[in-house]
Amino acid sequence: MTDLSQSPTLAPQRSEIEPPIRRVIREFALSKIAVGALALLVLLVLAAVFAPLIAPQNPYDLAQLDIMDGRLPPGSQAMDGSVYLLGTDTQGRDMLSAILYGLRISLGVGVVSALVASMLGATLGLTAAYAGGRVETVIMRLVDLQLSFPVILVAMMILAVLGKGIGNVILALVIVEWATYARAARGAALVESEKEYIEAARCVNIPRHRILFGHLLPNCTAPLIVIATVQIARAISLEATLSFLGLGVPVTEPSLGMLIANGYQFILSGEHWISVFPGLALLITIVAINLVGDQLRDALNPRKGA
C-alpha cells in the first residue's frame, strides 16, 4: 500500500548471517525522512517527559499565571519581562508550557492505551489461532463486530456512558483498538503455527501457555510492532478529537486536543495562536509517528521485494 520507501532497488542484498536487529536498523536508515521523523519523535518524547524541567512556567500553578497577560500574541513580553514565545491563552498561560504539559498527557494516553490494547489483542488473537474451533469463532466474530463500527462512534458512546477522565479515555481507546491487534496476531500466528517448530513443541508436550507466549508470540511481534506504532498515532488523534468534543480528558488535565478546544472560540476573532500551536504540536507528533511506522513496516518485512 505504502510508498514512502525511497527506492527499493537501492536495498543491498541481505547476507544470511547478518543479525536481524542490524538488518532492521540498516533498512530503516534507508529513508532519510524516516530517520528525521524518528529523531523528531525522540525529541518530542524527551520534551514531554522532562516538561516540568524545561517549560518556562508551570501552566497549572495559578500563582505563576498573570491574568493581565491574557491572550497575548506570540513573542509578546510578559509583565515581568520574560517573553511568551507562542503567546498566551485567556488566563495568561504561556502556550509553550501548556503545549509541553499537554504533550505529556497526549503521548501518555496514546502509549498506555496502545500497550494495554496490544497485550489484550495479542493474547486473544494468539489464543484464537492456536485453539481454533468455537473459541476462535467467538473471538473473531467479536473482532468483526468491533471493526464494523467506526472507532470514534464506539469511543464516544463509551465516554458518554462512563463520563470524562483519563482512565475512561484509555479504557475507551483499548476497547476500540484491541480488535486490530487481535486480527493481526491471529493472522501471523496462523502462519507460524503451521511451522515445524510449533509442531515440535506440541509433540514434546510443552504446556499450551508456553507455546503461545514463549514460541508463537516472539515470532509474531514484527507485525504487532508496526501496528502498535500506527495505532499510537491513531490513539493520540482520537483522544484529541474526543477531548475537543468535550468528552475526553477533564479540564484539569488538558491534553493537546483540550488546548485546541479552549482556543477554538477565539479563532473567529483572529486570535488563532491559542488553537494553532497546540494543533501544530499534535500534527507534528502524529505525522512523525506515522512516518516512522511506515518505514518500520518496510524494514521489518523481510519478504519485501528485493
Next chain:
Amino acid sequence: MTMWLIRRFLQAGFVILAMTVIVFIGVSVIGDPMEMLVAPDATQKERLEVAAALGLDRPLWQQYFTFLSGLAQGDFGRSFIYGEPALQVILTRLPATLELAFTAIGMSVLVGVPLGLYAGLYPDAKTSKAIMAGSIIGFSLPTFWVGLMLIVIFAVELGWLPASGRGDTVSVLGLQWSFLTLDGWSHLLLPALNLALFKVSLILRLVRAGVREVMPEDYVKFARAKGLTEGRVIFVHVLKNLMIPVVTIIGLEFGSVIAFSVVTETIFSWPGMGKLIIESINLLDRPVIVAYLMIIVLLFVVINLIVDLLYTVLDPRVRIRTGA
C-alpha cells in the same frame, strides 16, 4: 442464493439484537438512570416513586423487554430537553447530515478516483509521488484540526466562505435542503471538504493499488493486443474491475462518514444529527442518546447488508460460490 439471503438477514437481526442488549446494559446498568433523573437531594421516598414510575424497580430482564418493545414501536421516550419524541428530534436533523455525507462522498469519489488512476498509471512521476505523500498527510491529520484550519484560512483570513450554519435552504417534500441554493452551497462546501479529505486519501490509495494490480493482467494485454485505444483499455477494462473494491469501500465508509460528521458538524455548527448527539451527551439527554445509537446500529447493519448484496451483483464469482 435464497438460503444465503435468509442466513444473511438472520445474522443482521442477531447483530441488532446483540446491540440492543449492549446499549441497554450501557445506559441502564452502567450509567445509572436514577442519577440522571433524580435530584441529588431527593428523599428515599421520592427516589422510589420515580423508580416505580419509570419501571426501574422491576427485574432487569423485564426492563429489557419493555425497552425492546418500545424500540420495536419506534418509541424511544421523550427528549428531556426538547420535550418531543426522541426519534422525531433525530429524524428532523437527519436530512442535514445526509446532505453533508453525500456531498462529502461525491467529492471524495470525484477527486480520489482520478488521482488514484493517475498515480497508478504513472507510479514514478513526480506528481504521483506528491499525490501519495499528500494522501499520507490526509490520513494523518485529525479531522477536527483540518476543519479548524479550513475555518482559519477560508473563513477568517480570506473571508471567502462562511464558517457555520446551513445558509438558505429550500423546502422539498417538507424537508429543508441546502444544496439547492447558492448560499447553501457556500455553507456546504467547507464542511463537506473537511469530511471528504480522509476518504479522498483512502479511495485514491485503493484505486492506485488496484490499477497497479490489474495493469499486468493478461486481459489488459489482450485488450491492447486487440488494438483498443489506451483510453478504452483504461476506462472500460481497468476501471470496471476496480469498481468492486471502490464500491465496497464507499458503502462501508458511508457509515464512517456519518460517524465523523459528529466532529465536522460540531466544528462548523452544522445542524445535523452529529451536533445533536454531542449536545445530548453533554446534557445527558438519555432518550436521544439511545435513539441515536439504535439508528446508527440499524444504519450500519443495513449498509453492510447492501454492500454484501452489491458484491454478489458486481462479482459473479461470489454468486457462484454462494450458490454452490
